[in-house]
Amino acid sequence: MKTPKAESPTDLHAALVESLGLGIADGRWAPHSVLRLDELEGQHNVSRSVVREAARVLSSKGMLESRRRFGTVVQPEECWNLYDPQVIRWRLASARRLEQLQSLNELRGAIEPQAARLAAERASWDAGSELVSLAARLWAAGQRGDQEEFLRLDVEFHAAILKASGNAMFSQLQNLVAEVLTGRTEHGLMPHLPHHEALQLHVDLASAIQRGEAGAAHAAMSRIVEQSTEEMGQIWSSNQGGAGNAPLGPPADIAHS
Numbered sequence: 001m002k003t004p005k006a007e008s009p010t011d012l013h014a015a016l017v018e019s020l021g022l023g024i025a026d027g028r029w030a031p032h033s034v035l036r037l038d039e040l041e042g043q044h045n046v047s048r049s050v051v052r053e054a055a056r057v058l059s060s061k062g063m064l065e066s067r068r069r070f071g072t073v074v075q076p077e078e079c080w081n082l083y084d085p086q087v088i089r090w091r092l093a094s095a096r097r098l099e100q101l102q103s104l105n106e107l108r109g110a111i112e113p114q115a116a117r118l119a120a121e122r123a124s125w126d127a128g129s130e131l132v133s134l135a136a137r138l139w140a141a142g143q144r145g146d147q148e149e150f151l152r153l154d155v156e157f158h159a160a161i162l163k164a165s166g167n168a169m170f171s172q173l174q175n176l177v178a179e180v181l182t183g184r185t186e187h188g189l190m191p192h193l194p195h196h197e198a199l200q201l202h203v204d205l206a207s208a209i210q211r212g213e214a215g216a217a218h219a220a221m222s223r224i225v226e227q228s229t230e231e232m233g234q235i236w237s238s239n240q241g242g243a244g245n246a247p248l249g250p251p252a253d254i255a256h257s
Contacts, residue, residue: 025090128210
């Protein structure tokens with residue numbers, strides 16, 4: 001019989017960061033409350049150095065702050081690095097998931113349509129052709145219900161548009177968009193089979209960029225993001241039995257991305 005492999009300090013550290021990050025994002029510790037590091041040692045059965053390193057990582061994300069005479073203090077959300085991929089994941093895993101997705105989609109709505117416009121103006125023919133190819137593969141994955149492949153291609157498609165914009169700052173937002181798309185899938189806020197209209201929008205967007213039609217590219221991406229918001233609200237409302245303040249949108253099988 002094999003002896004179970006002991007967790008390494010790196011594993012313990014990563015697990016503690018994840019546990020504390022999720023807890024703070026979900027409100028387990030209220031803003032301005034004090035985290036007792038000695039209590040965390042016992043609760044998680046880890047060393048003081050592991051606790052300190054986890055606190056350092058969360059402090060670098062703006063979620064904790066070390067204060068003399070007070071200790072390690074939980075910071076309000078406005079202090080967090082909301083663009084950090086881990087922070088995005090923790091917020092999406094919290095009870096305020098829909099609110100976080102709406103906030104992220106509002107950011108997408110401000111950035112991605114303009115990125116699509118710039119891509120139509122600046123992308124090479126080869127880059128445009130690759131987008132058309134990606135859209136075709138995305139269509140095929142959606143039609144056969146391959147959700148894992150669909151997500152992979154959708155992330156690649158949106159990252160390619162941000163890159164094709166020629167704006168390096170837009171391009172660096174691809175991780176944020178990837179977390180939104182992944183979060184939707186992981187938390188059951190997208191249909192198993194995307195509707196024809198949503199798939200067609202991706203094809204129209206890629207074709208507009210390839211043809212250099214900036215206005216059409218901007219409009220198609222705007223509608224993609226709008227549909228995403230409508231769809232998430234509809235699915236969330238259905239899952240909650242119609243309760244809550246989710247925005248009304250079209251039927252849950254008409255949109256994606």
